[in-house]
Amino acid sequence: MSRLTGKVALVTGASRGIGAAIAIRLAQEGADVAITYVNSRDKANGVVHGIRELGRRGLALAADSANPHATIEAVDHTVAELGRIDILVSNAGIGYWKPFDEFSLDEFDRVTAVNVRAVFTGAQAAARHMVKGGRIITIGSCNAERVPMPGSTLYAMSKSALIGLTKGMARDLGPRGITANLVQPGPVDTDMNPADGARADSLRALMALGHYGTGDDIGGFVAYLASDESRFITGAALTIDGGYNI
Secondary structure, three states: OOOOOEEEEEEEEOOHHHHHHHHHHHHHHHOOOEEEEEHHHHHHHHHHHHHOOOOOOOOEEEEOOOOOOOHHHHHHHHHHHHHHOOEEEOOOOOOOOOOOOHOOOHHHHHHHHHHHHHHHHHHHHHHOOOOOEEEEEEOOOOOOOOOOOOOOOHHHHHHHHHHHHHHHHHHHHHHHOOEEEEEEOOOEEEOOOOOOOOHHHHHOOOOOOOEEEOHHHHHHHHHHHHHHHHOOOOOOEEOOOOOOOO
């Protein structure tokens, strides 16, 4: 696999789970990859080790997406250390699950800061460095379009905002040959939502395929969107959820 040879990618929130799987897949496809993390330094270094074992350059950057400047600085560090940025994958995200009238204003602010503002600031910073063929890919959620269970109002709101953001970016950046797309995963087996967790059976019951996805499923999809093969796709909200949103 060498669809991304010569490219440089930044994947936010990639010390574990979906982000780590995306980072490794992009490296397998030939890209040099920088990742960001908040607290899991050892895990982030493990992902970078995996990238380097594939013969690619890897870089781990401490960056809390709740900080309005962190993602911008991560983009700038990527360019300074790896020479350019061709692919931005905004994966970092958080969520709180509780009854609607129990959400605090602080929780509202943090969710929107990480899940929306950081996506905007990171994409804006990356676009300033990108040339024709640049790829902006955001990891959202199928809950942007369907909320089958209570308690996820803030999370769903923040992920639905990414649909409009993606469409706007695609329109503005299209004339420069830069695409912007949104990937909306359904239940994926991660530390945050394990396939053997308390909610797993109820989520599986909603999926046509009846089983969780894996990080590799998402990584392969992102690698396609990062490649030249996807050059005619932009402004799309693309669901990969095992039939959860049918």
